[in-house]
Amino acid sequence: MTKGEQPTMDPSDSKKPEPIDRTLAGRLVLLAIAMFGFGFLLVPIYDVFCEITGLGGKTNDVAFTVEESVEQDRTVQLGFVTTVNGYAPWEFSAEVEEMAIHPGGIYEATFIATNLTDEFKTAQAVPSVAPSQAAKYFKKLECFCFTTQEFMPGETKEMPVRFIVESDLPDYIDTITLSYTFFDTARQTDTVAAAGLNTH
Amino acid sequence: MRLPTRPQGEFSMLRKVYLSVLGLLGASRANADWALNMPRGVTRLSAETYDLHMQIFYWCCAIALVVFGVMIYSLIRHRKSVGAKPATFSHSMKAEVIWTTIPIIILLILAVPSARTVIELEDSRKPDMTVVITAYQWRWHYRYTGQDVEFYSSLARTSGDARRLDSGIDPFTVDNYLLDVDNPLVVPVGSKVRLLLTANDVVHSWWVPELAIKKDAIPGFMNETWFKAETVGTYRGQCAELCGMDHGYMPIVVNVVEPQAYAAWLASKQPAATQSAATN
């Protein structure tokens, strides 16, 4: 091999790939790209999967409307749990901690939150139901979690949720917990800023 | 990187080398909590889990005995140095069918009791009480629903002091090093305790081996599990899911006590009681 003639630059090299090679290689590249897309497709697939199975205790996030017949002779204990994520500056609680409900009946519960700062704040409440098998029978007609909640400095808000536990709730469930976690919506942008400013 | 300078550190280093040599020889020593196996635990399900674990372990031993036995026999008899002449066979449908079928049968034998226990684990009906566990970086928060009792549970001070780099404190002098907390979870014996788990920041996992419970605490989500301890005692565990710097320092202590003792403890923890204690 003479100087300056590099193996990669060898002109005979360009003849090397057969047409069939290119087709197969091209198809394999497409397969890789398709699988990259599939990774993202798993997101909606997962959501549908959760909706069907109640996985993760996720409930509906848009208002639900259906007429149900009330099962007067069956009682289910419903508990409420409130959490504030990441030490966000809210006091957040349920008006009652527990209530007995009949599947099929429409009920209302009230949650109370106070902004503990003297700044304007917005919160997003994230619902979750335990056991997760109950999640798909738990339908919210109206909920403060459908949108973000705005709080003036020091403001206290009463926030209602109207819901139905559907009458086809399986027999093996006799206790349900509805949990709300309050997230500060500004927090996410904070993290970005913090990461950019080397505050570690 | 620094080397330990304290004298007892060097001593225990030597001690460890000595002990590991002993350990290699299979010698046991007088250490009460030296454990080789999964604890049988103090709930019915932990015992069932233990039995499943042992059952599958014995199956594995049996399979190992057969497979390794055949291999070792072959290694001894079918070596060139003892004059073995190689056979030429390269397939046998009969053999393939046999060693595909037998494992399937063994798996079926194992699958049935396992599935039964899984179904029982998921049965959280009719709990006697509910505790909401919120995991923080790096401590636990317990709240007894309907009781107005809530508190944080963090690594005990004694361990906290000893665990620092170059603390100068020999961990062997600390009781229950890294497995002790300031405020343990207290529950009555024989009660079905339902646990609701969530987290404040990242994913954690609440694990107490003696109760055979491990459940992830996930921010924004509520997970559920339960246990029913049948023996009074103190049971220790740790966070099992990597949750950042001090993941190794958020132990769990569950005190299972007689119902009367539990009632007394609960009363002492009520805000009224705590306040009057503070004013006294």
Place this chain on the structure above:
Amino acid sequence: MTSAVMDAHHSEAHHEPAKGIKRWLYATNHKDIGTMYLVLSLVMFLTGGVMALIIRSELFQPGLQFIAPNVFNQMTTMHALVMVFGAVMPAFVGLANWMIPLMIGAPDMALPRMNNWSFWILPFAFLMLVSTFFMPGGAPASGWTMYPPLVLQTGDAFPFLIFSVHLLGISSIMGAINIIVTIVNMRAPDMSLLKMPMFVWTWLITAYLLLAVMPVLAGAVTMLLTDQFFGTSFFLAAGGGDPVMYQHIFWFFGHPEVYILILPAFGVVSEIIPTFARKPLFGHDSMVYAASSIAFLSFIVWAHHMFTVGMPLTGQLFFMFSTMLIAVPTGVKIFNWVATMWRGAMTFETPMLFSLAILFLFTIGGFSGLMLAIVPADIQYHDSYFVVAHFHYVLVPGSVFAIMAAVYYWLPKWTGHMYNEKLGKVHFWLSTVFINVTFFPMHFLGLAGMPRRIPDYSTQFTDFNAIASVGAVGYGLSQLLFVYVVVQCVRGKGEKASSEVWDNPKGLEWTVPSPAPYHTFEVPPKISSSSTFS
């Protein structure tokens, strides 16, 4: 084979390798690229090994001795990333580069320039990854699984972590494409698919697995990146996302990845045992079917890594049963190897010794894997040292031993000289003894309740940790002997190797001289019945 390909290689045949650095920078020769992959893998193996030794030193006794907890977490994270993506995967790609063309009678890989590219991405990716140790906030410390939200707490290293994972993925994907195209298009005319050696077969399956799941990992980490910097909420509960979804996507990649790490090892063992048992591989076709079913099953078992996240009952049962099912094809492989040994005439050179150790020790890892499939028991084992013991038993005496067996097996072919058999055997015995001393006690630790990824532990775990640390130091030091044996062989210190090297081995690679010339099989070989086993 069309004449165009042959012409291309005829004209290249007159070329000798370029001199100096250019030979390596512009390398398109499969042997050169294979060598570079193997050298990189050795460097990364030693780097990851040093991290493992730092971990084991800290865990030698209770109390913090050397490093702070956050540095410890960085060590466990980087040890895993370096070993999985830096040591094991490149080593197998290197072996594939060297051996697949030789085993199927091809003059080179099908896409030599892409081959160059897929190698040269790697050193830069790893430089970037290792440089994160010096960044504010330190190296990634969230475990190699990179679970959110914890991984989002990583310091400045975060985007570099994501980008290096992207690069590693691109490199693997290109490598996989190259291997598939080579195997599909460049086999010698008489070599039908079912006549291919097992190493080629397992690599073909592995390459498809890589193509299917590396892009999914790339997708998952891209979502992490956009969650952190571009306001998306794929995994943030606040915006309607779900951190558990990341775990599902990650393990959809992660479980096939486990088989990416072990299938080529199965291939290596299937090459070595017949040679030293002097008997054809038992059940060649059923081995192919077993490997394919393992690959298929690997796509439907992922959630067995997450039995504690809170899954519906049906999900738990499905993933438990599908996971148990994997034991069947894996068992078939083990039984077929034993049947290959049966009534053979075995000798015990170093590659054979390593293969036999794989048969024993990988099986132990397989047993603990079966135990881990049982949901109630897994709830106890999960994230404990039992799991650490399990995956090290399948990865070290499985994958790493297979790589070493392969190196000893083919080193005479690569260098033209025999390695020092006596030292090779010493290396084998030291490795095997110490690997058990290191990892066997970890089973007990996990069962007794020690969680993984902790820098310090309660005093009742002291003895087994001390033993494991002694074993780890012993294993680490034994690998220096491996480096010495390989270097001596490469420097031509051993006796000359014949083209067959071993006692009448089967396979096309043994029909070319030792060392294998720079260009081989420019004319496709005729396959006689004596050159292959099937």
